[in-house]
Amino acid sequence: MTEPQIDFEAVFQALPAGLAVLNQRLEYVAVNESYTQMAGRRPEELVGHYIFGLFPDNPFDPDSEGSRTVGDSFLRVLATGVRDTLPLQRFDVERGARTGVFEERYWSIINSPMPGPSGRVEYVIHRVEEVTDYIRTSGVSGQRGRSAQELQAEVYMRARELQDINDALRSAHAREREIALTLQDAMLPAPQPVGHRAAVRYQPAVGALNVCGDWYDLVDLPRDRMAVAVGDVVGHGLEAAGVMGQLRSALSAASRATAGPGEALEILGLYSRSIEGAEATTAVSVFIDWPAHTIKYSSAGHPPPALVDQAGHVRFLDLATDPPLGARPDHVPRPQATARFTPDSALVLYTDGLIERRHEDIDLGLARLSSSLTRHHSLDPESLADVLLSELLPPTGATDDTALVVIRL
Structure with a gap:
């Protein structure tokens, strides 16, 4: 389109x-x-x-x-x-x-x-x-x-009153932005995976404070494994960020205590029922096992992770997709699937702001992502993350938040 x-x-x-x-x-x-x-x-x-x-x-x-x-x-x-x-x-x-x-x-x-x-x-x-x-x-x-000078003096006085109001509003906005930046740094720290190359990006929507409801998380696990997740809370601003912080922490803890991503998302789904504003949240969880060259994954209504091999072939991991958190009235176990990878492949997890556009089928956004990965698959994670944002986000700025994780396998 x-x-x-x-x-x-x-x-x-x-x-x-x-x-x-x-x-x-x-x-x-x-x-x-x-x-x-x-x-x-x-x-x-x-x-x-x-x-x-x-x-x-x-x-x-x-x-x-x-x-x-x-x-x-x-x-x-x-x-x-x-x-x-x-x-x-x-x-x-x-x-x-x-x-x-x-x-x-x-x-x-x-x-x-x-x-x-x-x-x-x-x-x-x-x-x-x-x-x-x-x-x-x-x-x-x-x-x-009244003289022109008197008239102009009163006009300036009225203008000064309006300026004082504007200055107060700007000061309040600056304080709110400072809080937002502190909150973002606390909830979305830079990843430090042991022995593996990874890059993360966080891009708020145009006009939003520098904080939103999207998140990412990387957790090192025993035996050279890693749990990676991205999620998307409905809405923007501090309220959505508060919900995001609770869900991110809960999934991070569940990933350390469970055998796989399906079980981790199952626990997160149960927990989300107690949080106002968490309904309809989407998330995807991936467990990477480097010695076995496997990826276990599970999705709660989230866009599929993309796996690109060293030849530039792209595969979307979409065989374990379930509804978003809170979409079902009764508890049902979350599905889980496994995919194999070859050394030096790259895994990309993202939120829908990277691919979705209004009045456009999501398949077009996935095709753009696939094309970009094919052309740039050999780049290091930091460079690949920058290229994806540059090529896929609108030049005038995104209307939805975007979180992005790139891992070299």
């Missing part, structure tokens, strides 16, 4: 903020619908015309200087290539067809540079939002007896 093509002209026209593109002569090159509505003019009445020829200052108000202030901003952007955010602007506008009758209006303006093919700034993106109604209802304007 191909990705849908984006009609950027339609996006430009649909944006709620008023946008205009001006050339170096400050003539309109393009305008969107929101801008024409605010300007009260059709696109053909704007494009090709000098902006301040169409919107001059109010000649009856000696304090009116909107064109000079905004014009200076345009020149700064063209000269420096740096975006310029203006303080709240009062710019009087002629009232419809009544020439010479001006109406007091207020605007929030941001001017941004737009380079041409040469890399030099050739255009300015003029973003305008009218805030007249807000200013009037807040009691800041509409008082002609």
